[in-house]
Amino acid sequence: MARDLMFQHEIKAAVREAYAAISTGGGESVARRLYTHEELSEVPAGCIEWALGVGNPVRYALLQPGETVLDIGSGGGIDTILAARRVGPEGMAVGLDILEEMCERGRSHAAQAGVESWARFLLGEMEDIPLPDESVDVAISNGVLNLSARKSRALAEIFRVLRPGGRICMADLTVEGELPPEVANDQSAWAG
Amino acid sequence: MAERVFAGKLERAGFTGVWVGGHRPFGIEEAAMYPLFTPEVIELMRRTIPPDHQDHVATGVIVKARKPER
Numbered sequence: 001m002a003r004d005l006m007f008q009h010e011i012k013a014a015v016r017e018a019y020a021a022i023s024t025g026g027g028e029s030v031a032r033r034l035y036t037h038e039e040l041s042e043v044p045a046g047c048i049e050w051a052l053g054v055g056n057p058v059r060y061a062l063l064q065p066g067e068t069v070l071d072i073g074s075g076g077g078i079d080t081i082l083a084a085r086r087v088g089p090e091g092m093a094v095g096l097d098i099l100e101e102m103c104e105r106g107r108s109h110a111a112q113a114g115v116e117s118w119a120r121f122l123l124g125e126m127e128d129i130p131l132p133d134e135s136v137d138v139a140i141s142n143g144v145l146n147l148s149a150r151k152s153r154a155l156a157e158i159f160r161v162l163r164p165g166g167r168i169c170m171a172d173l174t175v176e177g178e179l180p181p182e183v184a185n186d187q188s189a190w191a192g
Numbered sequence: 193m194a195e196r197v198f199a200g201k202l203e204r205a206g207f208t209g210v211w212v213g214g215h216r217p218f219g220i221e222e223a224a225m226y227p228l229f230t231p232e233v234i235e236l237m238r239r240t241i242p243p244d245h246q247d248h249v250a251t252g253v254i255v256k257a258r259k260p261e262r
Contacts, residue, residue, distance in 0.1 A: 018228050019228070022227045024227060025226075026227070054218065055214060055216075055253070055254055057254065060213075060214065061256075151193070151201055152204065152205065155205035159207065159259055162259040164260065165261045167257070167258050168256065168257050170256075171252065171253070171254050171255075172198070173218055173251065173252055174195040174251050175194060175250045176195070179241070179249070180240035180241060183236055183240055183241070
């Protein structure tokens, strides 16, 4: 049922509730649209089952061995684990998610992928990232910034944790023009 | 959020060299693959969005930018 979302805390709660309620991600139908066969062979099946992104930021991020990568809204960990593969054990991939169950899922998938020594998952919000200033080389995200009711605050936080010269590479959806108001205000549309 | 708004927010946050690419259409059929979109909102979209726009409701993009060196 549609419900107007007028307040930031309502939007945050709606997003958290929507992600906590799902029992699977987009699965192969989503993953195969975004990732190559080779990329999908680098991650456990659970990552594919939990694919919820809208693009492939790792492909564009030009990650280098030894870099520290922050994956904002890491979900089942598909991009965190692909990033960990690219930066190698001399680097670090950090997944950040607002749900502990997603962090647990990411840790389990990282262990299955054999990258758990350099892929960690932190509970936290993109508007208040639990990392020190200038501690990250590259920030990636996949369909996540649009979920924030405080996008400018989230971008300021990403800017804070990036080292000087650090990069951001985000996949997201843009909308030109207006969606019908009943769609734009629906909590499921916002969370999706 | 429109592409120009996204780019503007990045610039206001202090990022430079904003690049937007990798454009791909995102339609209702693709949205329906995601469990986050309930059947009710998919039906609502089918009902309220003009048929000739239903295969391109939004655009998937890649946005890159850099934090300036000190």
